[in-house]
Amino acid sequence: MSYFGDIFGGIRSLLTGMKITGGYFFPSIIGRKYTITRQYPEEPAVVAERFKGEVVMWHNENNEHRCTGCQACEIACPNGTIEIIWDRVLNEETGKKVKVIDKHIYHLGMCTMCNLCIQACPTNAIMWSTNFHNATFDRSQLTKVLNHPGSKLMTGVEE
Amino acid sequence: MILTNTTNYFSQFIAYFSDTIGWGMGGQILAYVLIAIVYLIFFALAGLYLVYLERRVAAFFQLRLGPNRVGPWGLMQTIADALKLLSKEIFGTDRKDKLLYHTAYYLVIVAALISLSVIPFSNGIAAYDINIGVFFISAVSSVGILGLLIGGWGSNNKYGVLGGMRSGLQMISYELSSGLAILTIVLMAGSLQLSEIIHQQQAGWFLWRGHIPALIAFVIFVIAGTAESNRTPFDLPEGEAELGAGYHTEYSGMGFAWFFLAEFINMFIISAVGVTLFLGGWLAPFGITDGLGMPWLWGFIWFFIKVGLMIFLLMWFRWTFPRLRIDQLLTLEWKYLLPIGLVNIILMAVLVYYHLVF
Numbered sequence: 056m057s058y059f060g061d062i063f064g065g066i067r068s069l070l071t072g073m074k075i076t077g078g079y080f081f082p083s084i085i086g087r088k089y090t091i092t093r094q095y096p097e098e099p100a101v102v103a104e105r106f107k108g109e110v111v112m113w114h115n116e117n118n119e120h121r122c123t124g125c126q127a128c129e130i131a132c133p134n135g136t137i138e139i140i141w142d143r144v145l146n147e148e149t150g151k152k153v154k155v156i157d158k159h160i161y162h163l164g165m166c167t168m169c170n171l172c173i174q175a176c177p178t179n180a181i182m183w184s185t186n187f188h189n190a191t192f193d194r195s196q197l198t199k200v201l202n203h204p205g206s207k208l209m210t211g212v213e214e
Numbered sequence: 215m216i217l218t219n220t221t222n223y224f225s226q227f228i229a230y231f232s233d234t235i236g237w238g239m240g241g242q243i244l245a246y247v248l249i250a251i252v253y254l255i256f257f258a259l260a261g262l263y264l265v266y267l268e269r270r271v272a273a274f275f276q277l278r279l280g281p282n283r284v285g286p287w288g289l290m291q292t293i294a295d296a297l298k299l300l301s302k303e304i305f306g307t308d309r310k311d312k313l314l315y316h317t318a319y320y321l322v323i324v325a326a327l328i329s330l331s332v333i334p335f336s337n338g339i340a341a342y343d344i345n346i347g348v349f350f351i352s353a354v355s356s357v358g359i360l361g362l363l364i365g366g367w368g369s370n371n372k373y374g375v376l377g378g379m380r381s382g383l384q385m386i387s388y389e390l391s392s393g394l395a396i397l398t399i400v401l402m403a404g405s406l407q408l409s410e411i412i413h414q415q416q417a418g419w420f421l422w423r424g425h426i427p428a429l430i431a432f433v434i435f436v437i438a439g440t441a442e443s444n445r446t447p448f449d450l451p452e453g454e455a456e457l458g459a460g461y462h463t464e465y466s467g468m469g470f471a472w473f474f475l476a477e478f479i480n481m482f483i484i485s486a487v488g489v490t491l492f493l494g495g496w497l498a499p500f501g502i503t504d505g506l507g508m509p510w511l512w513g514f515i516w517f518f519i520k521v522g523l524m525i526f527l528l529m530w531f532r533w534t535f536p537r538l539r540i541d542q543l544l545t546l547e548w549k550y551l552l553p554i555g556l557v558n559i560i561l562m563a564v565l566v567y568y569h570l571v572f
Contacts, residue, residue: 062550062554069534069535072534072535073530073531073534075534076275076530076533076534077530079274079275079276079277080271080274080275080530083274083275083277084274089277090277090278090279091277091278092273092277092278092279094279094282
């Protein structure tokens, strides 16, 4: 008779489900063993290593970056988040004019964190930061200049 | 220790105002009003704290923490929510049926409150201890269904109507099963009076004394009770995915809050009736606190412990089981619960006739 078989099968499957949820509930009221919630301001936030918070430009201790001003990121960006203001400066040693960035402007408010600029960068000058404290009171503060003031290109990047 | 069916504290209270002070009819009415105010306060507080409890329990089941910021452990959270809802505009549709729309939530609350008045909270503490208590509760709880139906109809909204119709269908169907489960116990007790049923359980709870049929009746009662209080897995009347919010789609502010509170009070009532019928009401298990004095206080404590456990069971169901489809809902009732309940009541009658229950 599948009628009674259905009843007992149903009860058994319901009890199996209750066992699983009970296994979550009872440890949770005693301690915080399985609890996923982190109470952020009091407890430190744990951010995944590859979390895409915002685009930053890496600088070494001599205030040097790796951006050659090639504009690959600017071209790759689908919505015009990146603008690069650059100039040609005469290199004294070689006598050639080389591209030097003045400002690498990044509009965080427009960025969709799509990762295309970072994939496009030939010299690994820009990368993701895991910083997520991006809220501001003014939209203009979301426009950031990524290269530090007075920074210059690292030697050996362009070769 | 055998407790006798002592006098009702509430009738003593009324007699104090009318006879001892000597205010007569006026004193009686004053006493009634005071009792009603106590019950209203209990209604509001129990509703609010059941909402809090539900949210905390749900959070623990889902590995979260739940509300824990407003007051210690978040205890003031639902009070803050209620204040917010009170201050909100009651914003409905233009084409609602005003009379039905505004009567609906009063009917739901009044049905819940009247049911609450019959339940014995402790020895001699029941506002209205009538000799047909169980029957009265199952009769009055049907008024709540009417509230949901006319609320859905009066708001002139397709989701409201569908939700109201579904709730009517579901609650009337499952009322049969819960009625049969209650009757199974009434066969054992030989009384419909809730205080009398509890006094009969001093020799042992009916769940144990009625062994197999009582156990089956208990399971049926819990399933039917979950369905009657419109909770998951039987929350089709307000299935979010299909119906928006079902019968209370068009309600906002306190109109919504009344429906919400009444749902939780109904859960309390279902649990209280289940505890009274099957788990000995306010009686201590094995009489362990009988000799300690203050019997009414211990009655309260045991009653609320048992009701809390029943409510926790209902919450456990809610956060474990998936929602039923409408045809599954009706199959469960008409093909499984009702036939089993009918056979069960015959089995119980035979056992009671041949004195095979303890």
